[in-house]
Each structure stands twice: as structure tokens, then as C-alpha cells.
Amino acid sequence: DHDTPLLGTFGQRVWWNSEHWGGPGSPIILFTPGETAADGYGGYLTNSTLTGRMAQEVKGAVVMVEHRYWGESSPYSDLTGHNLTHLTLRNSIADFVRIAANAKLPFDPATSDAAHAPWIMMGGSYAGSLSAWTESTSPGTFWAYHASSAPVEAIDDYWQYFVPVEKAMPRNCSSDVSKVVEYIDKVFAKGSKKEQVALKEKFGLGKLRNDDFSGVLEYGPWQEQSNNFYNPHPLTVFCDYVEGAYAPNITTTTKPGAGGVGVVKALEGYAQWVKEVYLPESCQIYGYDDPASIECYDTYNPKNKLFTDRTVDNAIDRQWQWFLCNEPFGWWQEYVFSLPLHNLQSII
Incomplete structure (x- = not known):
């Protein structure tokens, strides 16, 4: 703890x-790399990435x-609430400032600190925010900063996240997803217990409570986050399922128009995507052996491994959840019911 140095020190990998x-x-x-173990990020030392290319251009290292608290740079192996108290934004910023100010790098142990060489802090996403926040709260050590995709504005109820996602959807998919969500809302609000269970079982999620079930449905629109240039566009695959147009399971012989296929077919397609694409093996990354398990989505079970795994390399990223709950980062993708938003329903 930089405010209580008598507590001792711990090592950070470099x-x-x-x-x-x-x-x-x-x-x-x-x-x-921010909120993850740094293993596997060696490419950022080379000129195939922005950091390495920057070093090449300015003749730097x-x-x-x-x-701190990720990989082999954690002061504790058991991440209890008490042991996580030193994971703060203040301490994290102070770590990097201290490293720059006191560096004795192997290739230049005498003059590699920030008093003798210009240090530049770079990062993307949370690491980019760290760069911006360091400049704002602890200036004077680094000479320059570069922040990429850095969410520096804290928004607690960040429902706006899904606005560009909705716009990126084909119009038929957007229309049908909205119809499906509206239908599910009505079943959960006015349907019988039997009707609600039957609806959830259609998605292979009959054992979940309504809110946990709804949380799984959100992963459909979330597919936009996984877009890349070397695999099929995940959001397009999701939409093709919703529209019944994903080979080899095509259920329509005509291309859906802008109005979509309607709630009945779209509901079947949405459920098929959840069962065939999203759910299989999705709980295995959280330590469940059964590839068909849905236990990781049950937030009402206190024995859920998401809550009981306190190891540093836990699958839910317990450290990041601690950060989100104890620092004003915001960024929760939740719906504010008081806002009259088109195409933004109460579940997704």
C-alpha cells in the first residue's frame, strides 16, 4: 500500500x-495489459503492435x-475481500509512477529512470484509462501519455452501449429481437409459472430464475463485441439464427425483409442460437466439467464457482469485479426503466 509502506512490498513481473x-x-x-495476467502479451514488445512500433520510431525500449493482483504479481494467493483491499486505482497508478521513477533496467541500470530518460505511458481499454488518469492525478513523472479506446467517463447505467449495437444489426434482426424481448417481458410479467418455465426450457435454461435467464439472452447482442477480420461475424451469425437463415438449418426459402420473420419464428431462432452456439461448453471456463452445464449462470446458488473460486487465475476475474464494485468506473450495461427508449426493452 503506497500510503502505508510499513505493510511491505510484493513483486511485479516485468x-x-x-x-x-x-x-x-x-x-x-x-x-x-491491464486487468489480466501478462503472459501471452509479448507481442506488444515488438513492432507488430503500436507500442513496439512507437519504440522503433523514437529509438526507444x-x-x-x-x-498488481493479476498473474504472478499478486501480493496474495487467496483473494478474500480483506486481501483485495489494496487493489485500488490509487495504488495501481502509484505502482507505475514508482516503477518509472526508480527503474534500473538491465540494459541501462544507471540512467533508465524517468529523471534521465523520457518515459511514455501507453495503454488500451482500462490500461488506456490508467494512462489518462495517471496524467490527470499523478503528473510529473511520465513525459507523455497515449490512451487508446479508453473509457475515461464513468457512466453507471450505461444502457447506451447497446445503441450502436442495435444500429449495426440488420433491420429485420433488430425488429425481431425487439419483438422477442417484448414477448418474453409479457410472459414473465403476466404468464403462469408453467408458461414461464416452458419458455425458458425452449432455450435450454429451464432451471434458471427469470433474471438469470434474461442475463443469458443478453449475450446475443453482445456478439458485436467479438467482431474481427478472420472469423464469421458473430453478430451476423446470431441474426441469421434469429431470422431462420443460418445454414444448414434454414427454415425459410425467402430472404426476410426489413420487417423480419415475426415473433414466433424469431423466438425459435433465438432459442436455437442459445442452445447450439452459445451454451455448449460455456460453463467449462468457470471450472464445470459437464459441457452441457448451465450452473455458472445461476447467481442464486452460493456454491456457484463464480463466487467460491478465490484463486488469482479465477475465471470470473474476481479482481476486476472488485474494481468495478469499489471504484467509480461505472460501465454497467443496465436499462433505466424511466427512459422511453425505442428498441430498448427491460430484459436486453
Whole structure:
């Protein structure tokens, strides 16, 4: 704890690449992958990524530091609430400032600290926010900052996240997803217990309570987050299922128009996507052996491994959940019922 140094110290792993370093006094690019173990991020030391390319351009070196409490840089192996109390934004910023100010890097142990060489802090997503927040709250050590995709504005009820997702959907898919959600809302609000269970069983989620079931449905629109250039567009696959147009399970011989296929067919397609694409093996990353298990989605079970796994490499990223609950990061994708929003329903 930087405010209570008598508590002692712990080690943080560091990687570096001095391939393009121009000698004493040359820039040092500091990067952290943020809320994850740094293993596997070695590519950010090379010129195939922005950090390494920046180092090449300015004749600098790249230093990658693992964030406190992740990987092998955690002061505790058992992440109880008490042991997580030192995981704060203040301490995290202070870690990187202290490293830059006191660095004795192997390729230049005498003049590699920030008093003798210009340090540049770079990062993306949360790590980008760290860069921006460091400049704002602890200036004077780093000479420059670069923040990419950095959510620096805290929004607690960030329902707006799904607005561009809805706009990215084909119009028939957007229309049908809204109809499905509206239908499910009505069943949960006015349907009998038997009707509600039957609806959830259609999705393979009959054992879940209504809110946990609804949480799984949200992963359909979430597919936009996984877009890349080398695999089928996940959101398009989801929409093709909803519209009954995903081979080899095509249920319509004509291309759906802008109005979609209607709630009956769309409900079947949505359920099919959940059962065939999303659910299989999805709980295995949380430690469940059965590929068909849905136990990881049951938030009412106190024995759920999401709650009981306190190891540093836990699958739910317990450290990040701690951050979200104890720092004003916001970013919760939740719906504010008082806002009259088109195409934004109470479940998704």
C-alpha cells in the first residue's frame, strides 16, 4: 500500500525489449495489459503492435509491467475481500509512477529512470484509462501519455452501449429481437409459472430464475463485441439464427425483409442460437466439467464457482469485479426503466 509502506512490498513481473533502444537517455515506452495476467502479451514488445512500433520510431525500449493482483504479481494467493483491499486505482497508478521513477533496467541500470530518460505511458481499454488518469492525478513523472479506446467517463447505467449495437444489426434482426424481448417481458410479467418455465426450457435454461435467464439472452447482442477480420461475424451469425437463415438449418426459402420473420419464428431462432452456439461448453471456463452445464449462470446458488473460486487465475476475474464494485468506473450495461427508449426493452 503506497500510503502505508510499513505493510511491505510484493513483486511485479516485468518484460522488456531494447531492440530499437538508442542508448542512454532514449525513450522508454511503458505498457501494461491491464486487468489480466501478462503472459501471452509479448507481442506488444515488438513492432507488430503500436507500442513496439512507437519504440522503433523514437529509438526507444518497451517495458511491459504486469498489473498488481493479476498473474504472478499478486501480493496474495487467496483473494478474500480483506486481501483485495489494496487493489485500488490509487495504488495501481502509484505502482507505475514508482516503477518509472526508480527503474534500473538491465540494459541501462544507471540512467533508465524517468529523471534521465523520457518515459511514455501507453495503454488500451482500462490500461488506456490508467494512462489518462495517471496524467490527470499523478503528473510529473511520465513525459507523455497515449490512451487508446479508453473509457475515461464513468457512466453507471450505461444502457447506451447497446445503441450502436442495435444500429449495426440488420433491420429485420433488430425488429425481431425487439419483438422477442417484448414477448418474453409479457410472459414473465403476466404468464403462469408453467408458461414461464416452458419458455425458458425452449432455450435450454429451464432451471434458471427469470433474471438469470434474461442475463443469458443478453449475450446475443453482445456478439458485436467479438467482431474481427478472420472469423464469421458473430453478430451476423446470431441474426441469421434469429431470422431462420443460418445454414444448414434454414427454415425459410425467402430472404426476410426489413420487417423480419415475426415473433414466433424469431423466438425459435433465438432459442436455437442459445442452445447450439452459445451454451455448449460455456460453463467449462468457470471450472464445470459437464459441457452441457448451465450452473455458472445461476447467481442464486452460493456454491456457484463464480463466487467460491478465490484463486488469482479465477475465471470470473474476481479482481476486476472488485474494481468495478469499489471504484467509480461505472460501465454497467443496465436499462433505466424511466427512459422511453425505442428498441430498448427491460430484459436486453
